[in-house]
Amino acid sequence: MNTSARTLFLSPRTTATGRALASAAHRRGIPVHTLRDWRVPAELKDAPGPSLYAGPLFADTVAGDLGLALLEADADWLTRLPQELTGRHIAFTTLAEARRLRRPAFVKPPNDKSFPARVYRDGSGLPGPDAVDDDVPVLVSDIVTFDAEYRLFLRDGAVRTGSRYATDGQLDIAPLDADPARDEVLDFAARLFAPGVPELPSAIVVDVGRIAAQWAVVEANAAWASGHYACDEDAVLDVVLRAAAPATDPAPLDARFRRPVPSVVR
Structure with missing residues (x-):
């Protein structure tokens, strides 16, 4: 897609990267819109060639209205790499299983921020089922x-x-x-x-x-x-424009990497 037919959307949260991407977009003549709340105004829903820079929770909320395909790696990608590329053992499991850990480990959700990614002394320090669902996928890594x-x-x-x-x-x-x-x-x-x-x-x-x-x-x-x-902010923009693109545009090989977009009740 011609970048002159693109539109960059930013979340309400101001960040250094958002400002840098906005500057790069302006230099190319790409319109930039900062969304003021967790919805897309009706007059912007048909903006040409939408793209987005935002956190996962906000992206999940507006991606459907913008008609976006958000690309991300497979949740278990890291665990399927050969150990010579990871330098440590990493397991892909559920939060319920990780709560049973009786040793220190680095634990993180693969593709969102449902709880803090850090070293936990054992599984008892992970959020309970009242805060985060049992079936949430997690990566459990040796500490390095x-x-x-x-x-x-x-x-x-x-x-x-x-x-x-x-x-x-x-x-x-x-x-x-x-x-x-x-x-x-x-x-x-x-x-x-x-x-x-x-x-x-x-x-x-x-x-x-x-x-x-x-x-x-x-x-x-x-x-x-x-x-x-x-x-380099211009190179970053090139990657973002591909990683968050209209759902009708992603290359066929990218179809399996689309982040599931939840239904949002307004």
Whole structure:
């Protein structure tokens, strides 16, 4: 789709990435609308070529009205990677099962923020069924320490832009091109598209990092909900426009990566 026929929608929550994407869109002549509440005004529902940058909960609320297909990785993608790409054991299970843990583990929901992603001393610290349903899928990971972590915006199997965002667990933001490990990061990212590696959607964010001397995948995130850190904002916009696009437009190979959009009662 011609980007001149696109429209970018932003959530009411102001973020640095939202502002950066708005600037990139304005330079291309793409209209930008910040939604003021959790609904799409009637006069904007037919905006040409809608796209969206927003958190998962807000995106779920407005995607139907905008007619969007939101791309995300399979919930169990990380667990199906070979361990030489993850550097740790990761299990895909339910929150009910994770509550039975009797050891420390890093636990997170794969594609939303239904509870905090962090190290839990054991399963007793996870939210109970009164707060989050038993059948919510979760990833349970061995605890590892990343020496450095990087965010990569990927489109069509290539890194379009990247940024370091942490060193030794502390926020440490710098463009990937300015980082001494740039070539190693890109070489590792290319392995994600080798034969036999589980597929990703055509537009996605993957975080990678170094555990001692080993490179490993941290996680995959939806591009339409990911912060850009020091990534090039024009390249980020390219990825977001593909990752959140009209439901009539996604490439056939992306159909299986569409996030289920819940019915919203107004």
